[in-house]
Amino acid sequence: LEPKEEFEHKSLAVDVMRPRRSDPALAVLTQEGMTVAEAEALVESTRYSGFPVVVSQESQRLVGFVLRRDLLISIDHTPMDITVDIFRKLGLRQRLLGIITKKDILKHMAQMANRDPDSILFN
Numbered sequence: 001l002e003p004k005e006e007f008e009h010k011s012l013a014v015d016v017m018r019p020r021r022s023d024p025a026l027a028v029l030t031q032e033g034m035t036v037a038e039a040e041a042l043v044e045s046t047r048y049s050g051f052p053v054v055v056s057q058e059s060q061r062l063v064g065f066v067l068r069r070d071l072l073i074s075i076d077h078t079p080m081d082i083t084v085d086i087f088r089k090l091g092l093r094q095r096l097l098g099i100i101t102k103k104d105i106l107k108h109m110a111q112m113a114n115r116d117p118d119s120i121l122f123n
């Protein structure tokens with residue numbers, strides 16, 4: 001993705017952001033009240049490359065982001081409270097609205113150029 005390349009059309013993050021209204025809710029980890037078993041179930045029931053970490057489901061305050069592979073490793077080797085402590089140290093406290101991956105942007109760019117977004121080849 002070329003960061004300096006300008007969109008021909010004015011695009012808003014909200015147009016690219018997932019999940020869409022019809023999609024399942026964002027798959028998040030919570031800093032409070034989530035057991036290792038629940039985190040494990042979340043990883044196993046989804047295929048996302050990563051999960052935002054929020055303070056609680058109610059607040060949706062963003063604390064950090066954990067990659068699927070790092071979460072799998074920490075479930076195997078590290079007590080969850082250490083993982084949570086790492087997120088806390090990141091110190092982010094923004095309300096989470098959604099997620100945009102690099103592929104989401106590439107697909108959106110293809111759509112803007114009137115091309116089939118699924119025809120885009122990714123490596």
Ligand code: ADP
Pocket residue numbers: 017018019025026027028047048049050051052099100101102103104
């Ligand atoms: P990619 O977009 O590179 O395929 P993912 O497999 O992680 O990356 O994401 C697939 C789709 O799901 C994307 O549209 C992305 O915005 C969305 N997504 C990514 N992570 C999550 C999540 N934790 N919860 C809900 N949707 C997500």
